[in-house]
Amino acid sequence: MDMVDYGQLPAVRIRGAGGAQAIVTLYGAHLVSWQGADGAERLFCSAASKLDGSRAIRGGVPVIFPQFAERGTGMRHGFARVASWRLHERGAGYAVFSLTDADLPPALAQAWPHAFALALRVQVNGGALALAFEVNNPGAEAFAFSAALHTYFAVHDLARVRIGGVQEGALRIEDHIDRIYRGIGAEMTLADGEATLRLAQSGFTDAVVWNPGALDAAALSDMDDAEYRRFVCIEPALIAPLTLEPGAVWRGAHTVEIGAE
Numbered sequence: 054m055d056m057v058d059y060g061q062l063p064a065v066r067i068r069g070a071g072g073a074q075a076i077v078t079l080y081g082a083h084l085v086s087w088q089g090a091d092g093a094e095r096l097f098c099s100a101a102s103k104l105d106g107s108r109a110i111r112g113g114v115p116v117i118f119p120q121f122a123e124r125g126t127g128m129r130h131g132f133a134r135v136a137s138w139r140l141h142e143r144g145a146g147y148a149v150f151s152l153t154d155a156d157l158p159p160a161l162a163q164a165w166p167h168a169f170a171l172a173l174r175v176q177v178n179g180g181a182l183a184l185a186f187e188v189n190n191p192g193a194e195a196f197a198f199s200a201a202l203h204t205y206f207a208v209h210d211l212a213r214v215r216i217g218g219v220q221e222g223a224l225r226i227e228d229h230i231d232r233i234y235r236g237i238g239a240e241m242t243l244a245d246g247e248a249t250l251r252l253a254q255s256g257f258t259d260a261v262v263w264n265p266g267a268l269d270a271a272a273l274s275d276m277d278d279a280e281y282r283r284f285v286c287i288e289p290a291l292i293a294p295l296t297l298e299p300g301a302v303w304r305g306a307h308t309v310e311i312g313a314e
């Protein structure tokens with residue numbers, strides 16, 4: 054494990070068994086790169102993304118907390134993806150990042166005045182990636198939150214994408230899609246004609262499938278026009294706000310395994 058720069062952002066490189074690697078920026082505890090043993094990059098990150106801490110990174114795995122999209126009065130998709138996290142622990146093949154209310158700049162802390170402690174554990178091992186997200190309430194009052202791991206999977210061509218496990222039959226994506234699948238239980242698959250990824254989640258009850266399509270991609274200043282064909286977001290999510298009592302902890306996990314086509 055070593056410290057590297059990702060654009061202008063300090064980041065941690067995690068090295069796992071069999072040559073697996075991941076890079077996580079402290080800004081957002083944002084997993085921006087994941088390679089299995091074969092060295093192929095499995096996450097998409099836009100060439101047009103800001104990498105200087107001035108706005109959320111477009112790609113990788115943004116941590117969404119405590120609000121999903123515009124479902125609330127706070128920042129769109131919450132503040133966790135634009136906050137500076139700490140490296141809490143590291144070991145062979147993994148690192149744990151933490152964020153508490155005390156780490157937030159005053160404006161963000163005032164906008165969401167609750168005591169909280171988040172932890173994100175990122176582990177790589179051969180062809181597997183494991184993300185474990187934990188929300189703690191160390192305060193004296195309950196708070197409600199939503200959360201997601203907004204994973205941008207790299208694909209060779211959007212037109213060849215088949216997603217299994219979210220609906221009856223495979224889901225194909227022609228262009229724009231923004232759908233919430235509720236009550237996800239079993240494994241999902243993502244195939245793009247070159248490889249199949251097996252995805253599993255726990256704690257997170259929902260999965261969001263998102264791609265901006267040609268029109269919306271053209272309107273995004275932090276994405277090149279043709280890049281929408283190179284990724285699909287499949288996001289383990291907890292959409293309906295969950296109330297966390299004082300002293301309670303909530304855990305959500307997301308695992309991805311690289312398989313052959």
Ligand SMILES: O=P(O)(O)OC[C@H]1O[C@@H](O)[C@H](O)[C@@H](O)[C@@H]1O
Pocket residue numbers: 122129130203231232261263288
């Ligand atoms: O541009 P943002 O804030 O990163 O959001 C990207 C997308 O994130 C998805 O999770 C939402 O379902 C979409 O509605 C949204 O457009």
